[in-house]
Each structure stands twice: as C-alpha cells, then as structure tokens.
Amino acid sequence: MTFNVLISDPLSEEGILPLRLADNVKVVIETGLSEEDLEERITEFDALLVRSGTQVTRSIINKGKNLKIIGRAGVGVDNIDLNAATEHGIIVVNAPNGNTNSAAEHTMAMLMALSRNIPQAYLSLKEHRWDRKKFVGVELRDKTLGIVGLGRIGTEVATRAKGQRMNIIAYDPFFTKEKADKMGIGYGTFEEVIQQADFITVHTPLLKETRHLIDAKAFGRMKDGVFIVNCARGGIIDEDALYEAIVSGKVAGAALDVFEEEPFMDHKLLELPEVVATPHLGASTVEAQEIVAVDVCKDVLRHLNGESVINPVNLPSLPKDIMKKVEPYFYLAEKLGAFLIDLVSEVAEEINVSFAGELYDIEVAPITRNTIKGILKRHLGMHVNDVNALYLAEKKEIVVNEQKTPQAKGFTNLITVEIKTKSQIRKVAGTLLNGLGPRIVHVDNYRVDVRPEGHMVVIEHIDQPGVIGRMGSLLGKHDINIATMQVDRSDRGGKAIMILTIDRHLDEAALNELLQLDEIKDVVAIDL
Numbered sequence: 001m002t003f004n005v006l007i008s009d010p011l012s013e014e015g016i017l018p019l020r021l022a023d024n025v026k027v028v029i030e031t032g033l034s035e036e037d038l039e040e041r042i043t044e045f046d047a048l049l050v051r052s053g054t055q056v057t058r059s060i061i062n063k064g065k066n067l068k069i070i071g072r073a074g075v076g077v078d079n080i081d082l083n084a085a086t087e088h089g090i091i092v093v094n095a096p097n098g099n100t101n102s103a104a105e106h107t108m109a110m111l112m113a114l115s116r117n118i119p120q121a122y123l124s125l126k127e128h129r130w131d132r133k134k135f136v137g138v139e140l141r142d143k144t145l146g147i148v149g150l151g152r153i154g155t156e157v158a159t160r161a162k163g164q165r166m167n168i169i170a171y172d173p174f175f176t177k178e179k180a181d182k183m184g185i186g187y188g189t190f191e192e193v194i195q196q197a198d199f200i201t202v203h204t205p206l207l208k209e210t211r212h213l214i215d216a217k218a219f220g221r222m223k224d225g226v227f228i229v230n231c232a233r234g235g236i237i238d239e240d241a242l243y244e245a246i247v248s249g250k251v252a253g254a255a256l257d258v259f260e261e262e263p264f265m266d267h268k269l270l271e272l273p274e275v276v277a278t279p280h281l282g283a284s285t286v287e288a289q290e291i292v293a294v295d296v297c298k299d300v301l302r303h304l305n306g307e308s309v310i311n312p313v314n315l316p317s318l319p320k321d322i323m324k325k326v327e328p329y330f331y332l333a334e335k336l337g338a339f340l341i342d343l344v345s346e347v348a349e350e351i352n353v354s355f356a357g358e359l360y361d362i363e364v365a366p367i368t369r370n371t372i373k374g375i376l377k378r379h380l381g382m383h384v385n386d387v388n389a390l391y392l393a394e395k396k397e398i399v400v401n402e403q404k405t406p407q408a409k410g411f412t413n414l415i416t417v418e419i420k421t422k423s424q425i426r427k428v429a430g431t432l433l434n435g436l437g438p439r440i441v442h443v444d445n446y447r448v449d450v451r452p453e454g455h456m457v458v459i460e461h462i463d464q465p466g467v468i469g470r471m472g473s474l475l476g477k478h479d480i481n482i483a484t485m486q487v488d489r490s491d492r493g494g495k496a497i498m499i500l501t502i503d504r505h506l507d508e509a510a511l512n513e514l515l516q517l518d519e520i521k522d523v524v525a526i527d528l
C-alpha cells in the first residue's frame with residue numbers, strides 16, 4: 001500500500017528525506033493553498049504536514065476522508081483544530097524540541113535589537129542619515145527580565161539572559177521557588193513578574209487561558225518604560241492594548257516576531273518607531289528546520305507503518321521504556337473488549353477496566369484505550385482508534401473507570417473488563433502468559449483458557465450429560481469443525497459455559513439450531 005503525504009508549508013528538503021526514502025510513501029509538496037483548495041486536495045491524502053502557515057480547520061479535517069495523521073514541523077499547534085482531529089481519530093504530532101535553541105537565540109537577538117535600537121538605526125543609515133543622538137539605548141546588565149512561561153524556550157532564554165548579567169524573575173504554573181533556587185533565578189507570581197520587570201518576554205503557548213494574557217490591565221501594572229518581547233505567539237499580547245501603551249509612553253518599546261493575524265503587509269504597530277519586528281522567524285534557521293522536519297516526518301512514517309509515535313499532541317505520550325512495558329497488552333486488551341461487547345445484548349452504560357499483578361505498577365491508560373477501542377469498534381466501525389476511543393465513549397455517555405489492584409488471582413498479570421448495562425453486568429478477564437501469548441481466563445464467573453482469536457462460539461447451557469455430544473454432532477452436520485473447547489460450570493447440574501473455537505464463522509442457521517436444543521440457553525458467535 002502506498003500512502004500519500006501532502007506537505008503544505010515550506011519544509012527543509014533534507015528534513016523530508018525520511019519520507020522520500022520510504023518506498024511506501026508518495027510525497028506531494030503544494031504550498032500556498034487556500035482553505036478551499038486544501039479542502040478539495042485533502043481527500044486523497046493519508047497525511048498532512050504543516051508549519052504555522054496552514055490553518056488546518058475543521059472543514060479541512062472533515063474532508064480528509066483518508067487522513068490518518070497531521071504533522072506539525074514545529075511546536076505551536078494553535079493553527080490545527082485539535083478537537084476536530086481527535087473526533088475523527090486523526091493523530092496530531094509535532095516536533096517540540098527541534099526549534100527551542102533557534103527560538104531562544106531569536107528572542108535574545110530581538111531583546112538586544114530592542115534595547116539598542118539596531119533596526120531603527122540601520123534603517124536611518126540606509127536612508128543616508130548619521131544620527132547618533134536619536135538611538136541611545138539601554139544596557140541589559142543588571143536589568144530585570146520577566147519571563148512568562150518557563151518551558152523549553154523560556155528556560156533557554158533565562159540561561160542566555162543570565163549570561164548578559166540580567167536578573168531573571170519567572171512565572172510558570174509548573175515553576176516553583178525550589179526550581180528557581182536551583183536555576184539561580186527569581187520566582188514570582190504573574191503579577192510579581194510583570195510588576196518587577198524592566199523587560200518582559202512571553203514564552204507560553206497560545207491557549208484560551210493565555211489569549212490576551214498581557215492586556216491593558218497588565219500594562220497598567222508594569223513599570224513605566226518597560227520593554228516587551230513576544231517571540232511566542234501573536235494573541236498572547238493584546239495588540240490594541242500594546243499600541244495604546246506604547247503611544248502613552250508606558251511601554252518604551254516592543255520586539256515582536258509573531259502577530260495576531262499572519263501574514264500581513266501593513267500593521268499599525270509597525271507605524272510606531274518603538275516597535276522592532278520580524279515576520280515569524282523564531283524557528284527559521286537551517287538547523288531548526290532540518291531537525292523539526294526530520295522529527296515530524298519520522299513520526300508520520302511510524303504512524304503510517306502502524307508503530308507508536310514519539311510526539312503525539314492529542315494523545316498522552318509515554319517514555320519509550322514505559323511504552324515497551326504496556327504495548328504487549330494492547331492486543332489482549334482490544335480483544336477482551338471486542339469479545340465482551342458481543343456477549344452484551346443491551347446498551348453499555350459503564351465500562352470498568354481493572355488491572356492486577358505486574359500491571360499494578362505501570363501506566364495503564366493506553367491499555368484502557370485499547371479496550372475501549374475494541375468495544376466501540378464492534379458498533380462504530382473501523383474509524384475508532386486510540387485517538388478517538390475515549391472521546392467517542394464520552395459522546396455515547398458511557399462512563400469509563402480504571403482500577404488497579406496488586407492481587408492477580410494467581411496470574412502474574414490480569415486485565416478484567418466489565419460492562420454494565422441497564423439490567424446486565426458481564427465481565428471477561430485475560431492474561432498475557434509468558435512465552436505463550438494472550439489468554440481469556442474468565443468469562444463472568446467461569447474459568448476458561450482460550451486464545452482470543454479467530455471464530456468463536458460462547459454457549460451458555462445447563463450442565464447435563466449428552467449436551468456436548470449433541471452440540472458437537474449438530475456443528476458436524478453443518479460442516480463446522482471444532483478446534484478447541486473449554487467448559488466450566490457453576491455447580492453440578494447447574495449453569496455452565498462452553499467456549500469453542502471453530503474453523504469458520506458460525507452461521508445463522510447453525511446458531512438457530514443450537515438454540516433449539518433444550519439444555520442450551522444462549523449462543524453467541526464471536527469473530528475476533
């Protein structure tokens with residue numbers, strides 16, 4: 001099978017080599033497409049690769065009938081409708097580490113350009129003026145740099161600004177006084193940072209919570225003559241409020257790499273001589289572009305080839321060593337879910353997934369996702385996947401619970417899946433046997449030992465002599481060969497269960513005839 005990959009923003013040619021070298025991938029590069037063009041083109045593609053230039057809207061995602069993955073060669077995913085992607089089961093990956101250094105260096109360049117009026121002075125020279133008085137700057141040394149958002153880039157900026165002998169004070173919801181002491185920088189609340197800083201630089205993502213984080217009210221609390229730097233995202237700073245703050249003299253100057261609307265040709269902020277600006281160049285270095293493109297292309301390839309990705313955005317990511325521990329359980333978990341839902345004859349209202357034994361100590365959320373996927377696929381079809389399984393369960397108003405216990409009833413590991421409906425509770429448990437693979441070991445309260453694969457029949461019957469023989473002859477009459485059989489009972493002469501694996505699907509005629517046998521109470525055909 002060949003996968004079609006569309007690249008709709010300029011990506012480093014060296015960076016996309018992994019895709020070009022893959023023999024199951026066809027790469028198409030088409031940049032500058034309008035939303036309408038992309039809606040039309042996207043239908044034939046399995047993967048879409050973008051930078052910040054392409055707005056991947058819900059309507060584009062809706063049209064992406066074959067779309068399996070959207071790759072962002074960079075950090076910010078605010079140009080991608082993540083909810084729409086998740087609902088459609090499309091995984092979004094980014095390349096969060098590749099441009100950290102470049103963005104931090106660009107921030108420092110902007111900070112210095114701002115403090116020493118370099119762009120304005122250069123322009124003046126170009127216009128044949130030798131003007132020294134107009135461009136007297138300020139030093140960075142001993143000034144306080146307020147950093148809002150101390151993630152990858154914020155941290156790198158802090159290190160570099162210390163080298164400029166600046167005092168740093170930072171705010172981030174995940175930053176503590178202890179961490180600040182270790183880094184040798186100051187810690188403050190958002191209010192403290194913006195009140196104490198001579199220069200403020202923002203390094204948060206653009207989220208609902210960070211949109212206009214720096215607004216007129218925030219400017220009002222800052223020192224007079226403060227300098228502002230934004231090399232993160234347009235929209236974190238309210239541009240109208242910034243304009244007013246500069247005109248009023250509250251803000252001495254601003255260095256901006258990013259804007260609320262991009263691209264643009266005219267911007268009122270650029271009319272102000274106190275503003276220095278670049279057209280979103282923070283990640284635009286040869287080095288960063290090569291790394292982000294390689295990283296994202298490799299993840300796209302992994303996903304298309306059915307492997308786990310390294311940098312998922314709409315799925316929690318797991319470190320490699322943990323993934324190695326949980327991945328072997330995915331198949332068992334999905335099959336347990338698929339097996340159980342076929343035994344349930346009403347709408348599932350609650351799904352409880354319990355993990356025991358060695359699973360007690362590991363991150364089981366991805367295993368739960370696979371169970372839910374197995375359950376939902378039965379009725380919702382193949383488009384259910386790891387990305388949208390939990391979202392779809394929530395949409396169907398199914399409560400999903402996850403539990404853990406150290407005791408595994410004699411097994412080294414045990415996954416128990418229980419489905420509650422209005423009037424039923426059914427459960428199945430399975431284990432991964434060392435060297436022997438997955439097994440179903442409990443169905444309701446019966447003990448069995450069945451490989452969860454192929455064509456199966458679950459028969460609930462009364463424990464009476466001859467029932468197995470009658471059932472066997474009936475299947476024989478329908479030319480259905482029994483490969484394995486497991487039987488267990490509640491008590492002698494009581495309720496019992498039979499699980500058969502057979503060589504072909506149990507057709508309706510055979511199923512109905514089985515139901516005619518007096519001792520047989522229920523028959524379910526399951527194909528895993």
Ligand SMILES: NC(=O)c1ccc[n+]([C@@H]2O[C@H](COP(=O)([O-])OP(=O)(O)OC[C@H]3O[C@@H](n4cnc5c(N)ncnc54)[C@H](O)[C@@H]3O)[C@@H](O)[C@H]2O)c1
Binds near residue numbers: 150172206
């Ligand atoms: N100009 C460019 O070309 C360029 C290049 C790379 C990254 N960026 C942008 O820079 C930003 C940061 O990137 P990163 O790689 O450092 O991301 P990151 O995820 O490592 O760091 C972001 C930090 O912001 C913090 N944060 C979130 N909400 C906050 C709030 N309300 N107040 C304070 N802190 C908050 C988070 O806790 C996190 O630590 C992103 O918006 C990214 O898109 C821009």
Ligand SMILES: O=C(O)[C@H](O)COP(=O)(O)O
Binds near residue numbers: 099
């Ligand atoms: O979020 C990012 O990674 C940067 O804003 C870079 O954007 P770009 O890939 O469009 O340069």
